[in-house]
Amino acid sequence: MAGRRTPRRRRVEMKQVENEEDKLITFSKRRSGIYKKASELVTLCGSEVGVAIFSPSGKPYSFAHPSIDSIATRFRNRNHPQNVGANNLVESYRRLRIDELNQQHDELVDQINDDKARGKTLKQMTEERDGEGWWEAPIEELSLEELKQMKARMVELRRNLQGSITIRNQGAPSSEGETSNQRNNPSATIA
Known part of the structure; x- marks a missing residue:
């Protein structure tokens, strides 16, 4: 060909x-x-x-x-x-203002490009963690803020689990292996 x-x-x-x-x-x-x-x-x-x-x-x-x-x-x-002097003054100010606006435009374009790159990185990280839950994140790689967020999520999860256990224990007949302490204190089952 x-x-x-x-x-x-x-x-x-x-x-x-x-x-x-x-x-x-x-x-x-x-x-x-x-x-x-x-x-x-x-x-x-x-x-x-x-x-x-x-x-x-x-x-x-x-x-x-x-x-x-x-x-x-x-x-x-x-x-x-x-009025050459007045026109030159106005023209100088206009050009200065245009230069300032062009600089602001360039900075905003750079910021947008940085945000897009960060978004791609976050999307890639999300796709890599597709099978993982938030609790499976590598703790060594997390920042202090991310660790605090993870702790808050775990506290919330524990609270939700305790509430679910309490509701189920109140509505269901007691099972044979359950002690009276576990029935009355749901937090005893979750440590």
Whole structure:
């Protein structure tokens, strides 16, 4: 078997789309691609970008960073910078805030990944202990907190067993091998 050929990406000839429905679909796809590229320019280069597009039906669409107003103002007044100091101050604060938010985002993503890894570990431990009960856990491997939880569970189990024995002893006739001390004191049977 020579190997399977996968279809390659074809180069589409640039020409006017005639079908109106196809024209709208193509416009929608191309518009999102242009927005994506503009966004990449902003992210990678820190540039200010403004894109204005009109759909085949005449509806305007725009993408701008930091805003369409600031881009348009800067474009119109490129020879006459006004309030450069104030704009620089606002822009510096905005970039600082974006950096802080990006850092918070990265920290949260790291925390989520750590939690997912911990969840996988816990799931794996649970699956490994599938046949074991909580009382069969290796005591040497448990932390102090886990040992305290295990002790509390055992105390609760003992209390439940004593209650069940008391109820059964009160409702059932006494068995021949049972002493009067065991009948009257259920804790004597559980040490």
